[in-house]
Amino acid sequence: AKAGGRNTARFFDPGMQTAADRQLALEGALRDGLAQGEFVLFCQPQFDSAGGLVGAEVLVRWRRADGELVGPDAFIGLAEAAGLIAPLGRHVLEQSCGALARWRADATLGALKLAVNVSVHQLRSAEFPDQVARILADTGAPPRRLCLELTESVFAEDAAAIIGRMHALRRHGVEFSLDDFGTGYSSLSYLKRFPLAALKIDRSFVHDVHLDPDAAPIVEAIIALARALKLDIVAEGVENEAQRRFLVAEGCPTLQGYLLGRPMPIEAFERRYGGAGRA
Numbered sequence: 170a171k172a173g174g175r176n177t178a179r180f181f182d183p184g185m186q187t188a189a190d191r192q193l194a195l196e197g198a199l200r201d202g203l204a205q206g207e208f209v210l211f212c213q214p215q216f217d218s219a220g221g222l223v224g225a226e227v228l229v230r231w232r233r234a235d236g237e238l239v240g241p242d243a244f245i246g247l248a249e250a251a252g253l254i255a256p257l258g259r260h261v262l263e264q265s266c267g268a269l270a271r272w273r274a275d276a277t278l279g280a281l282k283l284a285v286n287v288s289v290h291q292l293r294s295a296e297f298p299d300q301v302a303r304i305l306a307d308t309g310a311p312p313r314r315l316c317l318e319l320t321e322s323v324f325a326e327d328a329a330a331i332i333g334r335m336h337a338l339r340r341h342g343v344e345f346s347l348d349d350f351g352t353g354y355s356s357l358s359y360l361k362r363f364p365l366a367a368l369k370i371d372r373s374f375v376h377d378v379h380l381d382p383d384a385a386p387i388v389e390a391i392i393a394l395a396r397a398l399k400l401d402i403v404a405e406g407v408e409n410e411a412q413r414r415f416l417v418a419e420g421c422p423t424l425q426g427y428l429l430g431r432p433m434p435i436e437a438f439e440r441r442y443g444g445a446g447r448a
């Protein structure tokens with residue numbers, strides 16, 4: 170959000186006075202950026218509690234023509250409002266599945282799960298499951314390595330339709346995880362109705378776990394809940410050793426955060442973690 174605010178200001182030509190003008194200019198820039206292939210994938214590694222690499226999360230960045238890197242907080246909401254999240258989301262999925270297909274040949278990378286953020290706008294389309302299935306088939310990505318991250322905002326949608334689309338993808342082997350868990354206001358009953366494989370504990374809870382006497386029991390409760398529902402758990406935003414130690418002691422199986430690995434360009438991720446040998 171911090172980088173996003175600074176970057177957003179850059180698009181605003183002082184000559185463009187109204188919010189509508191600015192919106193239009195940014196929409197145009199987004200559209201052009203998509204056509205020019207300026208949206209690139211970063212990957213952040215995920216580890217098990219013993220420190221073994223188990224997966225990665227894809228985080229999109231906008232690499233502008235002048236080389237500036239813009240974070241998603243500055244453009245995802247605008248892309249959604251402008252009706253551009255469908256082509257952007259498709260691009261991210263195509264690139265992600267391309268990576269999964271490439272990784273098959275590598276002993277380390279080929280065993281990883283790749284988590285891809287999906288906007289609720291994408292799931293509103295009845296075509297979405299077919300679109301994902303087609304991308305998987307066209308790229309040759311193993312569907313079981315793909316995990317789509319949704320936020321609690323999907324619970325505010327037509328639940329039956331969304332659940333149907335999720336089941337259609339589950340039949341292909343694609344998994345779902347619930348991102349930013351605990352920040353929404355959803356009823357816990359949704360956790361049973363939606364075919365989820367994992368919960369991601371929001372980083373706001375992880376942040377305070379060793380500082381705020383109220384944060385620790387919340388994280389403990391989320392871990393217990395996930396376990397009772399047989400869901401995997403990923404803690405995000407692990408920044409220091411005290412947080413890591415707490416989470417491991419509580420039995421959190423999967424960890425992600427700056428302490429363990431920063432988001433990096435996918436090519437750097439492949440160089441860093443791949444190459445151990447052929448699968």
Ligand code: C2E
Pocket residue numbers: 170213227228229240241242245258261285286287288348349372405406407408425426427428432
């Ligand atoms: P998110 O899904 O909650 O992703 C995690 C965010 O936390 C990322 O920010 C990541 O860089 C950041 N992060 C990772 N480790 C740490 C840590 O230890 N400490 C702190 N403070 N932050 C950490 P990023 O990359 O700026 O992404 C922001 C949000 O943009 C994501 O939040 C996600 O909601 C959205 N997003 C990213 N890529 C996509 C995409 O391809 N499609 C859609 N629809 N949304 C995306």
Ligand code: CA
Pocket residue numbers: 226286318348
């Ligand atoms: Ca996410």
Ligand code: CA
Pocket residue numbers: 348349369371372405
């Ligand atoms: Ca998250």
Ligand code: CA
Pocket residue numbers: 349
């Ligand atoms: Ca978030």
